[in-house]
Amino acid sequence: MIAWGVTSLIRDGRGISDISQGITLEVFGEGNSMGPLSPTMKAEFPKYWDQVTPSWTTLGEYLEFLEEKGVSSNVASFIGATTARIHVLGRDDVEASPAQLLEMQSLVRSAMQEGAVGVASSLIYTPASFASTEELIALASAASEFGGIYASHMRNEGKGIFEALDELITIAREADIPAEIYHLKISYPPFWDRFDDVLEVIEEARRSGLNITADMYPYPAGSTGLDAIMPPWVKEGGIDQWIARMQDPDTRARLVKAMQENPDDWDNRLASGGAESVLLVEFRNPDLKHLAGMTLAEVAQQRGMSPEETAMDLVIEDRTRVGAMYFNQSEDVVRKAIQQPWVSFCTDAVSIAAEGDQLLNHRHPRTYGTFPRVLGHYVRDLQLLSLEQAVHRASGLPATNLSLRNRGFLREGYFADVLVFDPATIQDHATFEQPHQYSTGMEKVFVNGELVFEDGEHTGALPGQFVRGPGWTGWRD
Numbered sequence: 001m002i003a004w005g006v007t008s009l010i011r012d013g014r015g016i017s018d019i020s021q022g023i024t025l026e027v028f029g030e031g032n033s034m035g036p037l038s039p040t041m042k043a044e045f046p047k048y049w050d051q052v053t054p055s056w057t058t059l060g061e062y063l064e065f066l067e068e069k070g071v072s073s074n075v076a077s078f079i080g081a082t083t084a085r086i087h088v089l090g091r092d093d094v095e096a097s098p099a100q101l102l103e104m105q106s107l108v109r110s111a112m113q114e115g116a117v118g119v120a121s122s123l124i125y126t127p128a129s130f131a132s133t134e135e136l137i138a139l140a141s142a143a144s145e146f147g148g149i150y151a152s153h154m155r156n157e158g159k160g161i162f163e164a165l166d167e168l169i170t171i172a173r174e175a176d177i178p179a180e181i182y183h184l185k186i187s188y189p190p191f192w193d194r195f196d197d198v199l200e201v202i203e204e205a206r207r208s209g210l211n212i213t214a215d216m217y218p219y220p221a222g223s224t225g226l227d228a229i230m231p232p233w234v235k236e237g238g239i240d241q242w243i244a245r246m247q248d249p250d251t252r253a254r255l256v257k258a259m260q261e262n263p264d265d266w267d268n269r270l271a272s273g274g275a276e277s278v279l280l281v282e283f284r285n286p287d288l289k290h291l292a293g294m295t296l297a298e299v300a301q302q303r304g305m306s307p308e309e310t311a312m313d314l315v316i317e318d319r320t321r322v323g324a325m326y327f328n329q330s331e332d333v334v335r336k337a338i339q340q341p342w343v344s345f346c347t348d349a350v351s352i353a354a355e356g357d358q359l360l361n362h363r364h365p366r367t368y369g370t371f372p373r374v375l376g377h378y379v380r381d382l383q384l385l386s387l388e389q390a391v392h393r394a395s396g397l398p399a400t401n402l403s404l405r406n407r408g409f410l411r412e413g414y415f416a417d418v419l420v421f422d423p424a425t426i427q428d429h430a431t432f433e434q435p436h437q438y439s440t441g442m443e444k445v446f447v448n449g450e451l452v453f454e455d456g457e458h459t460g461a462l463p464g465q466f467v468r469g470p471g472w473t474g475w476r477d
Contacts (some may be wrong), residue, residue, distance in 0.1 A: 001213065004351075007348055013066075014458050025073050030078070030120055044238070076115075078438045082128040084215065092127065092236055109145065114468075114472065116344065122152060123164075137174045140175035146469075150175065151181065182348075184214040187222060187326065211401075220333070225320070225324060226314065231263070275296040369426075369437075374394070403473070448463045
């Protein structure tokens, strides 16, 4: 339900980390989608997306480009609410005028007609965090016209999680649209014991008639960037302005203080676990790649600086947000979430092969192990859900939530996305310490009827298709 192979699949369409664990459809677009792109967005694209230069403009063109280039898995996407905002408003903290809001809605409608499955937000990141609830309702309403859904990395997954839940439920109600909570969790140790209250809020919304669902990865740690430990004001305007501010002594002093606080108005991941809980995993700068696998605290000690100043310098030196893992979640929460019948699964990760330059960066183990970990550890070993429940919640449930046609079930006339695995042996092997390890036990993977993976080996087949959502004009034609 959340995949980030948007540029990695351009370089290597095999996507072995996903195919080897049985993923036959990757859904993109958590807040940021690969279109629609304005001329300015196309020019800036390489700064934000792994130095890729886009040959496409619209979201539909991007997905068609992947299909024509050749990928093993099927691909689908939300239109990102952030992408629509940047297209019309740029990256600053501004409020949309009525005319600008209509323009953003028009972008959503066009993307839905091209085959997007809905509109999605990621509200802890700038400039998404600058969007009002009213703006999100307007965009979700446009997607609702075409049978789409609204999905969200909520505005706060820590001490403000209940307010964030209320916002998502309000958007679902006001826009008359199903809503999906991205990677359900609590990233704030003092609130771990309140997860039952989180579930009750969701259940109450469902009892009221709202179609609220969620997805999750089965690990007690998340992965994002060092932007998650810095307040929105320092990141306004994009990466260049963010870096420029951090090079100003007065701003650095102000930022250090902000990063040491535990605020109510933004979700500070440093405050929820400390620098020891932040594991650095991904750099673009070759001179920094040796730091992958070290904690922010270790690098700070090595450099003789505070963790806050170290984080600033790493972003400056890498000119990216710097990938990091955050160990501020609870295994007890994972076990409760995985038992909810309305929860599906995600890797929230790139799709890669465990070879070459990919080995120079650390990765979250979910990149290689999410679905076998569900089937092996939580189904077979812990027996927290049945095999049938797990299979449905990895296939039929999300396909139904996304209103996909002829997918997600073993039925005559449906696309033959079929897995053959041994429930007794399927197993994840990737760990936080040694992540680049494929899962085992997935004996055969068919995508659209074509064998792409057999007995631990990729066949070289690239039969993946652009899977279109319910608003696609072709369905009506």
